[in-house]
Amino acid sequence: MTTSAQWIARGDKHVAKTYGRYPLVAARGEGCQLWDVDGKRYLDFLAGVAVNNLGHCHPKVVAALQQQAAELIHCSNFYHIPSQIELAELLCEHSFGDRVFFCNSGAEANEAAMKLVRKYSAEKYGSNRFEVITALASFHGRTIGTISATGQDKVKAGFNPLLPGFHYVPFGDAEALRKAITPNICAVMLEPVQGEGGVRVAPPGYLEAVRQICDEHDLMLVFDEVQVGCGRTGSLFAYEQDGVAPDVLTLAKALAGGPPIGAMVATEKAAECFGPGTHGSTFGGNPLMATAAVTAMRTLLEDGVLDNCVAMGDYLRNRLEELKGRHPFINEVRGRGLILGVELTIPGADIVSQALQQGLLINCTANTVLRFLPPLIVTREEIDEAMTILDGILQKI
Numbered sequence: 001m002t003t004s005a006q007w008i009a010r011g012d013k014h015v016a017k018t019y020g021r022y023p024l025v026a027a028r029g030e031g032c033q034l035w036d037v038d039g040k041r042y043l044d045f046l047a048g049v050a051v052n053n054l055g056h057c058h059p060k061v062v063a064a065l066q067q068q069a070a071e072l073i074h075c076s077n078f079y080h081i082p083s084q085i086e087l088a089e090l091l092c093e094h095s096f097g098d099r100v101f102f103c104n105s106g107a108e109a110n111e112a113a114m115k116l117v118r119k120y121s122a123e124k125y126g127s128n129r130f131e132v133i134t135a136l137a138s139f140h141g142r143t144i145g146t147i148s149a150t151g152q153d154k155v156k157a158g159f160n161p162l163l164p165g166f167h168y169v170p171f172g173d174a175e176a177l178r179k180a181i182t183p184n185i186c187a188v189m190l191e192p193v194q195g196e197g198g199v200r201v202a203p204p205g206y207l208e209a210v211r212q213i214c215d216e217h218d219l220m221l222v223f224d225e226v227q228v229g230c231g232r233t234g235s236l237f238a239y240e241q242d243g244v245a246p247d248v249l250t251l252a253k254a255l256a257g258g259p260p261i262g263a264m265v266a267t268e269k270a271a272e273c274f275g276p277g278t279h280g281s282t283f284g285g286n287p288l289m290a291t292a293a294v295t296a297m298r299t300l301l302e303d304g305v306l307d308n309c310v311a312m313g314d315y316l317r318n319r320l321e322e323l324k325g326r327h328p329f330i331n332e333v334r335g336r337g338l339i340l341g342v343e344l345t346i347p348g349a350d351i352v353s354q355a356l357q358q359g360l361l362i363n364c365t366a367n368t369v370l371r372f373l374p375p376l377i378v379t380r381e382e383i384d385e386a387m388t389i390l391d392g393i394l395q396k397i
């Protein structure tokens with residue numbers, strides 16, 4: 001049997017070095033647990049960065065994949081695909097949306113959104129009105145287009161020239177956004193809760209104010225819910241809790257309960273300009289992924305998963321607040337549902353490494369924010385186990 005150390009040495013030779021990987025070689029997952037190839041067990045409070053919202057290998061998703069894989073894996077979008085149609089119906093039935101474009105990742109969903117808002121604006125106002133306002137500390141993906149949209153310099157270094165026409169404003173400041181509007185702006189793109197930027201929730205009233213500004217200027221409002229959609233915040237979509245709907249919503253990560261898929265949901269008004277030949281994707285909405293996504297969405301909606309997310313989100317938040325009371329280097333606990341961040345006054349990387357050694361997977365964003373993204377099916381006992389590990393680490397600092 002190949003050990004972790006042997007796999008790591010082999011990986012170092014031929015796999016692209018684009019990730020700073022932790023020394024864990026994944027073998028198997030079940031619910032909130034992950035095992036490495038040496039048989040060590042981990043409690044997974046990262047959940048593939050908010051992908052495994054139903055836990056690892058949810059039996060319903062596994063069964064759907066197995067059955068569909070034996071029936072039809074791929075078929076071109078030249079033809080009609082029943083599970084893709086069902087998924088579009090489900091997404092529209094449970095959102096503001098009328099039409100869905102399917103792709104394979106979050107970045108692709110945002111690329112689709114950026115093409116859509118340009119096209120909408122070009123048809124109505126001419127070709128100069130293509131610029132987009134996004135937020136500082138945002139994250140929208142790793143393609144040339146989406147790093148251009150992202151409000152963080154660190155993802156852009158070395159990749160010039162980027163796409164022109166992006167303007168970045170402080171997240172949460174509606175007046176700053178209003179001031180950034182020029183006749184060439186066509187859209188605003190925001191995450192209702194910033195994930196990579198350090199788990200920052202839009203302040204009360206902010207998204208409503210942004211919606212109003214967009215309406216005044218006929219700007220398309222795009223919500224990037226690639227990380228916080230699909231139940232993560234306790235509602236199916238994060239925007240529901242802010243009481244405002246966008247014109248365009250992008251989804252990916254947890255949509256299929258593990259397998260890769262991306263989606264752009266839009267109103268009819270916005271989607272009208274996306275006619276035949278304007279956009280496409282070979283794999284987008286293929287039978288295998290679409291079937292998994294239909295199953296994952298139904299499970300999310302029917303099996304009390306959202307209720308558990310709210311209840312366990314409250315519980316985890318309280319447990320983290322307790323830790324804050326005892327550890328002065330914890331600055332703030334924030335988030336919504338089961339995306340929670342613990343902002344420290346010190347860097348978090350070492351805590352993440354120690355947690356991994358002790359069998360708890362979390363990560364650190366924005367240098368000082370420990371991020372907790374457990375599966376939405378997490379139990380009180382699993383949270384207690386995670387908090388015992390974390391408390392033990394924090395006590396030694």
Ligand SMILES: *Cc1c(COP(=O)(O)O)cnc(C)c1O
Nearest residue numbers: 105106107139140141195226227
């Ligand atoms: C992860 C993420 C993306 C990019 O998704 P990929 O599937 O990695 O391309 C885009 N936006 C947000 C908010 C994300 O968290």
